[in-house]
Amino acid sequence: MTEDSTYTIEVQVQARFVADQSEPQANRYVFAYTVQLRNAGRVPARLLTRHWMITDANGRVQEVRGDGVIGEQPWMRPGDRFEYTSGAVLETPVGTMGGSYQMLADDGTCFDAPIPTFTLSIPRTLH
Numbered sequence: 001m002t003e004d005s006t007y008t009i010e011v012q013v014q015a016r017f018v019a020d021q022s023e024p025q026a027n028r029y030v031f032a033y034t035v036q037l038r039n040a041g042r043v044p045a046r047l048l049t050r051h052w053m054i055t056d057a058n059g060r061v062q063e064v065r066g067d068g069v070i071g072e073q074p075w076m077r078p079g080d081r082f083e084y085t086s087g088a089v090l091e092t093p094v095g096t097m098g099g100s101y102q103m104l105a106d107d108g109t110c111f112d113a114p115i116p117t118f119t120l121s122i123p124r125t126l127h
Helices: none
Strands: 009-017 029-039 045-056 061-067 081-090 094-105 110-121
Touching: 009 094, 009 110, 029 094, 029 110, 045 081, 045 110, 081 094
Parallel strands: none
Antiparallel strands: 009 029, 029 081, 045 061, 045 094, 094 110
């Protein structure tokens, strides 16, 4: 399958465990994730909405949809980057997230920018 490079948003994510906001004894595990987007396409585009699938180790799935990210709907020219940090709360120490951003190119074309699935996990500790 060949991808149309006219409409390409590259997405990279880094996640980390937020120990000081977590309460393992209450099954509350807080994670922060930083998303870096880059318009690798040939036309400017705006991020309109997001769609996340968040799955914990018990198989519980949270589906999250909403406008923009962190209250913004960034518009990116070819080559532009946008970065933001957000968070998720799980009931288990391990889980996954993935999904897509729905984009609107300046030429009127709507397209999805896939968010690769990534792992949320507390750091490994030695006992």
